[in-house]
Each structure stands twice: as structure tokens, then as C-alpha cells.
Amino acid sequence: MGKKEKGDREKRSKKRSYEDEDYEEDAPGAESQEAVPTAAGKQVDESSTKLDEYGAKDYRLQMLLKADHSSRPLWVAPDGHIFLEAFSPVYRYAQDFLVAIAEPVCRPIHVHEYKLTAYSLYAAVSVGLQTSDIIEYLQKLSKTSVPDGIIQFIKLCTVSYGKVKLVLKHNRYFVESAFPDVIQRLLQDPVIRDCRLRTAEGEEPELITEVISNKPAISKTQDNGGASTSQSADGQRGSSQVPEDIYSYYEQMDKEEEEEEETQTVSFEIRQEMIEELQKRCIQLEYPLLAEYDFRNDTVNPDINMDLKPTAVLRPYQEKSLRKMFGNGRARSGVIVLPCGAGKSLVGVTAACTVRKRCLVLGNSSVSVEQWKSQFKMWSTIDDSLICRFTSDAKDKPIGCSVAISTYSMLGHTTKRSWEAERVMEWMRSQEWGLIILDEVHTIPARMFRRVLTIVQAHCKLGLTATLVREDDKIVDLNFLIGPKLYEANWMELQNNGYIAKVQCAEVWCPMSPEFYHEYVAIKTKKRILLYTMNPNKFRACQFLIRFHERRNDKIIVFADNVFALKEYAIRLNKPYIYGPTSQGERMQILQNFKHNPKINTIFISKVGDTSFDLPEANVLIQISSHGGSRRQEAQRLGRVLRAKKGMVAEEYNAYFYSLVSQDTQEMAYSTKRQRFLVDQGYSFKVITKLAGMEEEDLMFSTRDEQQQLLQKVLAATDLDAEDEVVAGEFGGKSQTQLALCHYSTSMDEETFPNAEEFRPERWLRKDTLDRVENFGSIPFGYGIRSCIGKRIAELEMYLSLIQLLQKFRIEMTPLTGDVQAKTHGLLCPAAPINVCFIDR
Template sequence: MSDTKACIVQRDRTVLLECGHPGFEEARGKLAHFAELVKSPSAFHTYRITPLSLWNAASLGWTAEEIVDALASIARWEVPSALIQDIRSLVGRYGKLRIEVGKAEAGKLRLTASDPQLLDEVLAIPAVQASGLRRAAPEQAELDAVRRGRIKQELTRLGYPVLDLAGYHEGQPLQLGWKAQGGSFALRDYQQAAADAFEGVAGSGGSGVLVLPCGAGKTVIGLGVLEKQQCECLILTSNATSVGQWIAELTDKTTLDPSQIGEYTGQKKEVRPVTVATYQILTHRRSKEDEFEHMRLFNERNWGLIIYDEVHLLPAPVFRATADIQATRRLGLTATLVREDGCEQDVFSLIGPKRYEMPWKELESMGWIAKVECTEVRVAMEPELREAYAYAEGKEKFRIAAENPGKLEVVRRLLAKHPEESVLIIGQYIDQLKQLSESLGIPLISGRMAHKERGRLYESFKRGEIRVLAVSKVANFAVDLPDASVAIEISGSFGSRQEEAQRLGRILRPKNGNNRAYFYALVSQESKEEDFAIRRQLFLVEQGYEYSVRYDSDPGLFRSGASHERASSHPAKDRPIPDLKEASSRP
């Protein structure tokens, strides 16, 4: 026991981390491996240890004793014995159920339990009984191979994670290599480590998720896995812009001929040895009663690998299709496993467990991504707007605060502060962005703009012909603008943690000179926007970023060359994180 350590570890699986403690950074680094940040007031950050956080840790090689030892090394007082038992029990479940190749007829697999009693428990569950599992031995049950994904999904939801060792079919062979670019191309060390982690050992690899910051080169890691597998591949990503970027990387860095690479979007329907498609086209249907006709793409060719880019955005219909193709290798790429719909367990069971994670700040220390100074700017509301806000309800209340006209003047002054920087102004509401675009005389990119025109503006921004660009949420994902060094967020989607992380990711590419970037989040003072800002920032705070809180009345905020003041993430208050489901009903 030591009252000098940074954490208070509690029986209910929560951990309180003292922010001002000298051991804060060390403790945060350890907690990130097996706990999730749920609150971040200035005095104590609150972490929660969950079954999924423990199973992901186990998939990365952590044992229960290593987790308990890590907690003990940062705990102010003794770790509660009941919590130690919980950790041992939950981590111990990982690997006790295994799906393996059956010895019976083709099309059958076996579910093997570590002991007969565990299999008794599993077979007593009504949902499992309905799946067609049949006991074949005291510790084994037989299942149809086509139900492999459904059974993993159901058992994970019920608290029984399954280690899938049934292997994968090879798919149609495809020969490719790295294209020489003034010498042989090679992955960076951490990129190679990520690709190797996907491979796993002794049959444990071949499916799973790699988690790396925006700007870390996840696309190149995907190409590295494809180059290793030497097979036909289906790549699924978030939007048409990202499809173009994947195709450009495939063409630029591999020996694949352009005729071997297909685009499957709303504009084109090319099915080739390597095909890049969007989630939107897969989930498109003419009416709610119609089937998802483009889901047939999963079976159009003998794919040996499916890559799910931005896997945290995976729509529910794609989950269902993925449950039926568990014999195909599956690679998930993402900057954050956070999902606002609570479906993280489905990613775990159907795409695979976390195989590799690179902390954002660690990559920053290596110089591979920019150092970002984050500032929450609180903007006052004029009396008339304050009155309208007071009488509004639900989502309308939030929108009035988000579209505060006072933000325009703050944006003007921030642009004056960064006269030589390339700036992205990102917002949620088109009307607000249009008004800002017209007032500042800058171009606006939205989802309504043709892809060709979007591409032209992006290229002009890259070449420095356009210094400031306003963008809607179409720029949240997969937009490669390496020279952007300032992002000003004027509105967002309530408390979306993934959106905040992705928007900051737009400016993470390494920069010439001091390798520094600036992220400003504008929120209306004393409004629901402040509450949601706390939630939005949770993931980034967990990664080690700190938001200083400034006010639009502070002249020092806009002083050119002013030093960034180090501050705690939020003022000294512990407000609850708002529930997104209650956004429309709360006052």
C-alpha cells in the first residue's frame, strides 16, 4: 500500500486517476492497455475495466496476473480482492472456448471447451441451442461451418469470447510486389510490426483489428498485409474519396496493373482481382423492403482477404454479411475502436480482436505525426440568442448553440493569427458553413458537391493555391491533406468521440519545420455544447492530448506567436457525460 501512487482502484471496476499526480503519465499509459476512459474532469479521470477491454488486452498477450500487477503498481491502496477475482475470471475466459476444424464430414467445425462444465453452461443457453450446436464429446460440440460467425457473435455477447482457430481458405492467388521507387520500398518499423501482428502465430492470426493514429499509414499497412497474402482482395472503405486514395496507393506502390484494380461505387461497378468499394454502396437498396443487392460483392470473386477500412464505421448490414464469411481472412483498420452505437463487441467477434495498437503520443514522439496543440474556445452568445436558446428544447437547443453567429468573428481572428498556415474549417451544419464560406470568401466542400469538383479543390489546397478550406462532415474520414496544419471545428455531431478524433486526424500528417499543428474546437459558452465537448474529447484525452480552455474575450488567444498555455482538460467540475440517446429530450 502506498498513498503516493496516482490511482484509486475500486471494487466496481472503476479506476480514478489523479490528474495532477507526478505518476499521471505512467499510470495513464498502463491503464490504456486494459481499461476505457469514461470521464475526464480536471481533478480525477475515471476509467472503467470492462470485459471487452480485458479480452482485447488478452488478445494482445496480457495475462490476468500482468494486469493485476500493473494495477497494483499504480494503486494508492491495495487492489480489492473481489476485483482481482473478476479480472482473473474474465481474462481466464479468453481462449477457454475454441472453434477448430472438425474431423467429421466437410462443412463441419467443432467448438472445444476447456472443461465439460463450461460446455454444459454454453449448451444450456437458449440462443446457443437454437444455433444447432450438437454435443459430440464431453468437451466438444459440432457446428455447421456456415454458423461460425453467428455463434461467435452470440457467445461474445453472452460473455463467452471464442478463440477462432478454424483457419481460412486461401482465395484466388494474385501475384504482386512492391514497386521500386528510387530503391526498394519498405514499411516503417511500426507498420511492419502491425502487419506481422495480423499474421499472428500458430494459426491465431488472419483476422483482427490494427489500431493506429490518423496519418500513421494504415493504408500502406493494408497493402503490406495484401503483399504478404498474395491473393485477391476486397477493400471496403468509408467514401468515394477514400476509394480513390486506396486505388492511387495500390497503383503507386505495388506492381499491380491498373487493369487488375476495380472501383465499386455509385459511379462505377468494376469487379476485379483487387476491388475497392464503399460501405454506402453495399448498404444501398431501392426501398426498405428490398434486399441489399450489392452485398453479392462478398461472393463475386474468390477473395482471400477482406480489408475493412475505418472499421469503427461498419454498418449493421455489413456485420450480418461478415458473419457468413468467417472462412475469409479479415483485416480491420481504424484510428479508434470507439463506436457510438455500442457495437464494439461485434467488431471483436466478427472482424477479430485487437491485434496491434500504436498509442498516438508514442508515434508523435517518433516524429511520424505532428504535435498538436488543442484548444477549446468558449464563445459568448448575444442576449437575443441566449433568450432563444433558453426557450428552445432538445436538439434545437443544441443546434442554436452550435450555430452561434459569434463563432464567425472568432474564426476571422484565428485565421489572422495563422496567416501562413493551411487551415481547415470543419462543421456539421451546411447553412452555417455556407454563411461562413460567403463571409470569408473561401470555398466550401460538402456532400452535395460532385466528386470531381471536390478532388479539384483538394488538389488546389495541397498545392497551396487555396489556403483556407471549409468542409462539412465529408472530410471527417480518409481525406489526405498533408499540409493542413490548423483545424477549426465550428460545430459537430453532439458528443461523438470518433468524430473528434478523426477531425484532429486531418492535421496529423508530419509537417516541415517544427512539426506542429493546432486544433481549435469552438463551443458556445454556458450551453449544452460545453457538456457534449467533454464527451467528444474523451478518446483524445485518453491518448494523452490536453485541451486548454480559453474564452473569446481573451485577447491573448488571438495573439500571433503566443505560447500555448498548458492547462488541464476541463475546468474543475465533474459534470456527467451526457447520454447521446437523451440528446433530444434533455433541457
């Protein structure tokens, strides 16, 4: 193979990976491994597994079948995978146990697959499970003997995790453990000894021994919502089918969970300024600190007058998730995973009402800020004056505020703020927050997240998300930035119990018209995306589905990542649309009309509506363009129609999700990748190759001339029109991507320009290499289309003259120059095309 061919192949490979990625922000923790213990990267050892004559793994010697295997629900494989029979009489108890110790991989109707990982075991011990409990219960539930490699892996991962806690009591920080030998081992380390608070005489005080009562903060009610995906909610089971050891064991577990336990602990106090150093050192010693907030004994931070309203009734899965957070009477930091529309907001509000200390809520858009405010007013008794918002559009006065709601980008903003915004930020920095709620926690970029944590001090962090998944596979870093996963719900169970809508998912295959497909094959630029998005047959299918569902009085959302396509579809079909530049006022007006106006039944939304748009009335979603192979985006969009439907006719399905795909294009491969997460949750996609009744409808682009006109409009579009919308606060560019940035903001950034305040014009000179030294180096021909050739030549001569001056002289400001302020000039351009003609003089 020649070098050129190989190089071309590598370029194509890079391009494919670029398009396939879900280019979210840098993953949390991507820039530092200090937050991750070494044991977290360990894998199950399969070196003892033999292969048979066909090359398959032979597990027969490691997995000996038990005599009563038919009564037990689990298969535990030596590679860490666990398979659960969803039709087992003890399914509910086995599932609760597996969710606590393993990661769900795939949960279809009859058999569920889980995987033991170091992170999942870390989460298990963090909520109180002991190593012996995990192994014993796994052995009781398994149809076979548990492989020795699995037992060793569990011991290895849990030997030190969860044994040490960082507890705030009476506004003093303590390192606490129920294992005195662990405390002694930590105190032998010189770094940790330095972190310890000493007496006035400089001596080390004695260890504090006390008995702690672990009374749950969330009371338990009857759980009727735990039926499996393949059995009814009454949870019928024949006692004769359940082995006695399993039956007695889960009765004992239930009893222990309800009882108020007393634990003897040993602790020592540490210096508050050394907390970060202590956490890093404990991770290096393989004893990561679990953060717990003893909010009941926090007498320094005042309680806020906020309780749940009597109308706020928790569903069983919501209550279960909160019991994981408050199980020992303290608030644990961690992540709760619930499907879209399953009531994550109520979980957050309940957590805030339980802690009853100052609460900070962070979302990813100003729309989510408004929705969180309405949720607090709906579910809690808090007075409206105690809630303040901090967004670009709404800056409420924070004085006397107990619940503050803002966005990640507002708090992580590094450039110069207005005087008013700076005062609000100073107030936020000065507060001691009892709880910080991080909505859509999977989207947080690492640098922004760390910046937010340094700006605001919170004793307990609660992350909420529906999709704990990222295309870069770095979601696991959240375990040590926020805390372990506390709870993850089963989507199919919630659907079968009526807590979320029953959705029919369909993939509609739309043939490419001959003219469009001819251009698609010939063009190699990103304009191919426009061609398969603007496919006339896809447009007709979209128009038909909108008409069909509007006749049923359904509420329809049409999603399009591409703004060119979004506008074309919406304007031609005479429907309102929302995208990035749409003002907050206009957005709220469109959404209110969609909710309450019977004449507005369809709206078009770009990717700004992927998350945090609360539209419970919507029951039909049509997707005409998407972002590559993003599993997360597919699940988030399905979530727009997942909220349980009230007053609808009982039928097999009460919500519909259509993904329109152009046949024989790259879009089909992306669509398959996007569906993986939902398929793993138990959803199935029905493929529709022909929409019944479409031929009888009078639809647009039915003639060849109309299709040709549309094709000419698509071909006249620029490559920029083919790009997906970039949403402010969400974009994190790939490496080697050149961006046009705000000149002033970039120039004042100390990371880019050391001593940015000083007058140093030579900083603009480039080195002898092609490497970029900064963002606005000497690029003589400017930035492309905004200047004519003659102007570029004149500017080039000026650039060269200036470069020669800078090379020969050091240029400084004279004392006569006073304080010079920056002056901003807006760049004006026509709002519409200008038609011209040429006339002889």
C-alpha cells in the same frame, strides 16, 4: 408538482437528450444479444468494500502496501481501476501489458488510468495471455497486494474465453483447443455434436491431435518508440530501480515472444453450413469461438502477387499492432485503434500483403475508396489492373481482380440495382475473401453490418478506427461481431516521438452580439442553432484566423455541420466549399487544388469530411459548428491535422485546432462534452477570450447595420436550414422520427408491405387508432407546403370517395390489364427565388 408541469419537464429532458446524442446508426449488435456471452456483462464485485465515517470507500484492508512500492508502477483498486505512473522505469512494459488486459480511461502526462472489464480480459486471452500470466504480472507490478475481488473477477472472465478457436485449414473448418477437457465438454452438447462432420458411415471420427508451430508472421524489429509521455525516447532506466522479479519477468516475456513456440492441440472438423449455429451455441455455453485463419495452409484460395514495397517501412507501433494480429502465425480477427494520421492505411495494406489472399476493403464514402486505392498503389507492388472499385461513380470490371474496394452502403443496399451493379454484386457474393478490412469500423450500423457479413464471406476481419467510442455506449458489441480489440496506441507518445503532429487545441469564446442574443433568448425553436452559429463575432473571429494563418502560408480547413452557415461563411469569404450534394469530380478538383495550388489555402467542408479525407498538407482546423456533444466527431476532426508535418520549422506546435464557441449559449455545454475524449487522450484546450490583433483588422460585420442585415437573413431562414446536414449512408433516425422516403422503394420493401408485388389498395387504409400502419398511409392533407388550400380541399373529397369505395368494394385488376411498369416523374422546383408583383386587372 402538477401533471402538466411534470410532463413538460419530461419533454424538455427528452429534447435535451435528443440534442446531446451523437445520432449515429444503430449500434452493432443492438438488435440481438445472441452475439454477447453472459460473462461479458459481469462487473467487479465490491460488496466487501467498507465505507469510512465520511462515506468514502476504505481500501486499506484490501490494498496492503509493499515495502518496495516506490519501484513498482501500478495501483490496482478493488473497483477494477488501475493507475500507472508514466515516469516509472518500467513504464513501457507495464503499458504494453495494461493495453492488452484493460481499457484506457484517461492518459494525461504523468499518471494513466485504466479499467479492467470483461471485454478487455476477453481481448487479452484472445491474443494468447493465460489467466495465471495476467494475475502473476499484475501482482509483480502492483505497489500493493492485488485485491481478492480483482483476482476472482479475472478468473471468472477468463475461465472459458480464448480457449476454443474456429480455424480454417485447407478450406475445412475445425474447432481447435489446447485444452482437451474443453473439447470433451463441448462434444457432450447435442447441438455441437450435430454440427460435427461425420464419416460416410455416419460415425463420429476420432479427435485430431497435432503439434502446431506458432511462428510469428510479422518479424520483430528494434522498438525505439515506446517512451512514456513524461520521459524521453531513450528509455533510460536504472537497473537498481527495477525490482529483480519484474526485471526477470519481462525479460522472460520478451524471450517467449521472440521464440517459435510449439503447442499441442486437439480439434474436430465441423460441417460448413452449421458454422453460424455452432458460434451461437458456443456463446451460450460461455465458450465464444475465436476466429483464426491459417492462411499459409489455405491451398484452395490462390495467393495474389502482392508484397510491400521496400519504401514501406513500418513504425514500431504499426508493427506492434500487426504482431498482435499475426502473433501465432495465423490471422486473428479484431480491431486495431490508431489515431487519425498515424498510418492506419499502411497497417491495412500490410495485413493484406501478409495474408496474400483476395482482399475486400470497405469504407464509408467514395472519397475513402479512392484513397484506399492510392494507398495500395503507394505501399504495395500490386498491379493496378488487380484493384477494382465499386461505388456509385466508379464500377470497375471485377474480372481477375484481387483487391476490391467499396463502401458499406453500396454492399448493404437493398433496393433494385442497375444491371451492371447487380453483376458486380453477384461476383462479390461468389468470391471467398481471405481478408476484409473495415475502415472507420465504429460507424457501422448493426443491420447494414450484418447484411454485409451475409453478402460476402471472409475468413478474417480487420476493423480500423481512431475513435473506438460511441455516444450510445454500444461500441463493445464489436468485440463479438468482428473480434476483440487487438491494439490501441497512446496518442501522446506518438506525438512526442514525432509520428503525429503536435497540436495546439484552443477554444475561442465569441460574445453574442446584443441583437442576436436577444433573439436567441426569445426563440425556442431549432433556429437558435443558426443564431449562435451565425453570430457576427464568431464570423469575425473565423475571418481573422483565416487571414492570420494564410499570411503564414498555412493550409486551413473550416468545418461546419450546418449547411446554411457553411455556404454563408464560404461565399462571403470567397472560399471553395464541399458538402453532401457536391459531385465527386468537383470534390476531387477542390481537394487537389487545396493540396497543390499555393493560391488555395482555405476550404470549407461540412460533416462529409469528418472521416476518410486524406489531407496531409492541412495544419490548421477551425470549427464553427458541430453536431451536439459528439466526442467521436471532435476526435475525427482533430485527425484532419494530425498527420506528421514535413519541412515545417521546428517549434512547440506545428498544427492548430480552433473551436469557435458562442458565449452563454447551449454551444458551450456541447463543446465541453465534445472535448472529453481528447482530454482523456492527454490533450488540453486553451481558452481564448480575446484574439490579439483582431481590432486592427478590417473585418466584416463591424457595423451595427451589417449585423442587423445578417440577423434578418437568419430570421428569414426556415427551421430546415437550422438542421445539420444529413450524410447519405450515415444517418440512422431516432425512434418516433417521421421520414419522407422514396415511395417506390418503400412500397416494394417486404418488411413494410407483405406481398408487395400484389395489387392491394386497401393496404393504404388506416386503422381506428392513431398508430401508423405503414409509411404512406391515408394522410388526407398531404405533406404540407406543396399544394394550395383549394387543392387540398379537392384532394380531401377525392380521398374520402376513394376510402368509401375501398370500404364497400374489393377492387381487383381485370385480366385485360397487362404487365404495367412503374413510370417516374421528377418533381421540378425553381432553382432560385422568383420575385413577383401584383397588378390590378
